Amino acid sequence: VENLVLIDASVYAEGTGNLAKLPRAVAYAGVSILKRFPLRLYTTFLACKGVSFDTGLDWVNIGKLHCLYPWWEDATVSFMTSGGYNVSRQIDQVKQKTLIIWGEDDQIISNKLAVRLHCELPNSIIRQIPDCGHLPHVEKPDSAARLILEFMQNYSCQKKAPLSPTKEVVY
Numbered sequence: 001v002e003n004l005v006l007i008d009a010s011v012y013a014e015g016t017g018n019l020a021k022l023p024r025a026v027a028y029a030g031v032s033i034l035k036r037f038p039l040r041l042y043t044t045f046l047a048c049k050g051v052s053f054d055t056g057l058d059w060v061n062i063g064k065l066h067c068l069y070p071w072w073e074d075a076t077v078s079f080m081t082s083g084g085y086n087v088s089r090q091i092d093q094v095k096q097k098t099l100i101i102w103g104e105d106d107q108i109i110s111n112k113l114a115v116r117l118h119c120e121l122p123n124s125i126i127r128q129i130p131d132c133g134h135l136p137h138v139e140k141p142d143s144a145a146r147l148i149l150e151f152m153q154n155y156s157c158q159k160k161a162p163l164s165p166t167k168e169v170v171y
Contacts, residue, residue, distance in 0.1 A: 003155055004098040005148055008134055010109050011091060011117060016084035027077045034076070035067045047134035049105045059138065091120050098124040099151040101144055103132035125151070 022030070033039060040060045045051065048059070066072060098121050102114035111128060118126040127147050129136045137144040 001096055003152065004094065004096045005101065005151065006098060006117070007101045007137055007144065008103065008106060008109055008114075009100070009117065010113075011087050012113055013084070013086075014088070015086050016080050016082075019080040020083040022081065024077060024081065027080050028073060031073050031076045031080070035064060040064055046107050048139050049103070049107075049131055049133040051139070091117070094121055095123060097151075097155045099147065099155075100124055100126040101136050101147055102126070102128045103134055103136045103139065104128045104130050105132060106134045108134040 019027070019030075037060065040063060041056065044056050044059050044063065048056070051059070100114055100118055100121070102111050104111060114126055114128065118124050129140050129143050129147075132140045132143070
């Protein structure tokens with residue numbers, strides 16, 4: 001990995017907590033609730049700042065597409081009952097130049113954690129997008145893309161030659 005971009009990264013989540021102790025039948029019942037329209041609609045409006053109702057409906061429908069995969073419930077239950085992941089102990093191992101993108105108005109993961117992550121990653125820069133919630137790449141895709149493009153242009157280790165119509169360039 002040459003460079004790293006983290007968008008509202010929940011690196012301080014400490015596994016799945018008590019969810020790991022759930023009986024599998026209860027875990028499956030809980031996972032089935034995650035697919036339900038009212039919950040997804042609520043979380044969409046919690047996660048996104050100032051989104052219109054029509055846009056929110058579209059995002060709910062798009063956001064639940066992954067739930068339709070035949071393996072999604074099994075994978076989610078396995079993740080929950082495994083105890084999840086804990087990457088906070090590995091932060092000091094990240095040496096790559098890292099861009100941290102966060103929505104200033106994130107109601108899911110506090111932007112204070114973005115600042116904490118920035119302080120703990122010595123080779124990082126932080127960019128917070130104003131008037132944006134938990135999903136900057138969805139809510140403000142132009143802003144997120146611009147930040148990523150600027151980051152890659154400024155910090156890419158390998159400057160790639162422009163393509164020439166008469167010459168094939170292999171990277």
